[in-house]
Amino acid sequence: MTQRTGAVDVEQLPWPGLDVTGLRILVAGFGVSGYAVADQTMQRGARVLVVDGADTPENRERAQVLEVLGVEVRLGQTETSALPQDRDIDLVVTSPGWRPSQPLLAEAREQGIPVWSEVELARRMQAPDGPAWLGITGTNGKTTTVTMLETILRAAGLRAVACGNVGLPVIEAALDPEGYDVLAIELSSFQLHWTQHLQCESAAVLNVSDDHLDWHGSAQEYARAKGTIYEGVQRACVYATADDTTRHLVERADVLEGARAIGITLGAPGPSELGIVDGMLIDRAFLADRRRQALQLTEPGDLDHLGPHGAPPHILLDALAAAALARSHGVEPAAVQAGLRAYRIAQHRAEHLATIDGVHWIDDTKATNPAAARASLAASDQIVWIAGGDLKGADVDELVSAAAPRLIGAILLGVDTTAFEQALSRHAPTLPVIRVDPGQTGDVENRTRLMRNAVQAAHELAVPGSTVLLAPAAASVDQFRDYAERGDLFAAAVTELPGERA
Structure with a gap:
């Protein structure tokens, strides 16, 4: 290592409240x-x-x-x-x-x-009496969960903001002159790689599936980066009980004495877990007698607005994670219920655009990898699937195999649709599959044409009671400016469709 002269040893400067003067x-x-x-x-x-x-x-x-x-x-x-x-x-x-x-x-x-992330610098610069940090990461569902958490915290009367990989940069929120009570922080694996001292009050890893392996080098290193969010946790490490990887990350984390592992499950919760009973969110973690008692956080129907057929399983898990983090911060059950009732799905994330002649149109363009698409595909029974794009080496065979019984048609976007076509041929050989001719997509006019053609093809395959789902399972960069443009053009094309709207 080259020795530097006259340099400040930044790692040894006192923090929190790091003074960056000079x-x-x-x-x-x-x-x-x-x-x-x-x-x-x-x-x-x-x-x-x-x-x-x-x-x-x-x-x-x-x-x-x-x-x-x-x-x-x-x-x-x-x-x-x-x-x-x-x-x-x-x-x-x-x-x-x-x-x-x-x-x-x-x-x-x-x-x-030293090479730090903006998040590491924010943690060190924040004052000792600054806002509490509630951290969220995962391959999928981060933004939904962090914005749900923000809504719940605000329903509790707290000055809170969603920040990090969504909304404000963490450093702006942490150093806000008016001062927040608590930060709901979404963190990507990239941010976590460069961060050593998160010390969240509580944190959640929602799920881990292969993603960004070209950046991290291996699935193990990607998972390790995600697990960094648990380091130094003070109160609660929230994990999905059905996901072995997230449980193992909790088991390996170096947390403060007294921090607890809190499970979330779509089934009935055990002690130190939150789960679902008869359509209600139930807390058996944050109450005195959690072995014999439970707290009801929502009523049946409170989350039905989060999907055309009620909240799908992956959204319920997001709600459980948000509720667990809020409860770990001392938020009362009534505020959890009020926040979830008030919450609306963000644009492009399993967003219900319209019901036309009995057909539901869903924009989940944010499903840019197979794991994200799988969650959306599991939420409906009869689906015309609009898929395709830049897979970046990801395998779609398992995804197609699991989704095949639910599909009534597939519309393929993308410059190269070979992987999708081969998987559909293996697992759904009689399924109607339409590949949309990509043509030229170098300008907005041609990209608009491409999406109109895809929507029209889906419209012709859909039947009353079915769902047309844009969940590409791939990145958008081969044909669109970004995933948001892909979703915007899809939504615009849906508005042009004739028919009776419910």
């Missing part, structure tokens, strides 16, 4: 979190340099704002290939998407310069 900070990446780090640390006296490989008009415009305040911004690929040669650096704060092998980050580690 620190020489390099912010790697000029996205939402990078901008927030530069802004928050500059305000507190740090000497900040931002680098980003994208020399775009948007980045140049944002750079001008910070440069007026004394932050230096350098854009272009050469700026991210190595550490700057004209200045010393005490700390690198990286955007979550930067891989560990990225040359600048690798050089920083070789020179003994």
Whole structure:
């Protein structure tokens, strides 16, 4: 390791309430979190340099704002290939998407310069009496759960906000001048990789299935990153009892004395669990006599608005996780019920768009991997499935095998639909399958045409009582700008359909 001279040993500076005055900070990446780090640390006296490989008009415009305040911004690929040669650096704060092998980050580690996430910096800078952290991660369901939790906390009268991988950057929420009571924090595996001291009050890993393996290098390393959220937990580690991986992550976690493992299950809960009985959420974890008593958190029908046929199983698990985290913070059952009653599914996440001539149209474009799509496909009985896109090496055979009995038709998007076609041929050989000719998708007009054709093909296969489900099980980048555009174009095409709307 190269020895540095004159550098501040940032790792040894006291925290919480880390004083960044005079620190020489390099912010790697000029996205939402990078901008927030530069802004928050500059305000507190740090000497900040931002680098980003994208020399775009948007980045140049944002750079001008910070440069007026004394932050230096350098854009272009050469700026991210190595550490700057004209200045010393005490700390690198990286955007979550930067891989560990990225040359600048690798050089920083070789020179003994700490590389932190924005989340790690926020944890250290937050005051000792700052807001409690309730953390949520998982391959699927993070955003639904964290926004459910936010709604419950607010129903309890707490000043709370969903932040992290959704909404505000954590550093903005943690250092908010008015002060939050509690943060509901969504964390990706990328963010967790660069974070060492989360110390959440309570945390949940919703599920773990293979994803981002090209970034993490292996399924084991991906799971390990997810499990980081449990390190230092003070009150409750929430896990799914049916998921061996999440249970093992809890078992291996180094938590504070007295922290408890809290299970969530779609069945009747045992002691120290939350579960479902006769359509109601039941708590047998956060009450004095949990071995012989239980608390009812909802009434039958309270969650029926979360799906065209009531809340599907994966949404119920999200609700249980949100309820468990809220209860661990001391939220009363009435506030849990009020929050879940008030909650509405976010756009593009199993969103019920319309019922036309008895056919339900569901937008789950956020199902960008097979595990996410499997949850949506399990929620209905007769499905015209709109699927396809960039699989990034994922296997869809198990997904198609499980879904086949529920399918009445499949509409395939994507530049390469081979994997879907082969799996459908094996597991549903008589199923009507329509591949939408991709044509040219380099502009919005052609992407709009593509989705209109897909919706029209699905409309022709659907029957009253069935569901047309956009749950692609793949990324969107081969044909669309992003998953949100894919969902927006789907919703727009559905609005153009004729028929009686329920």
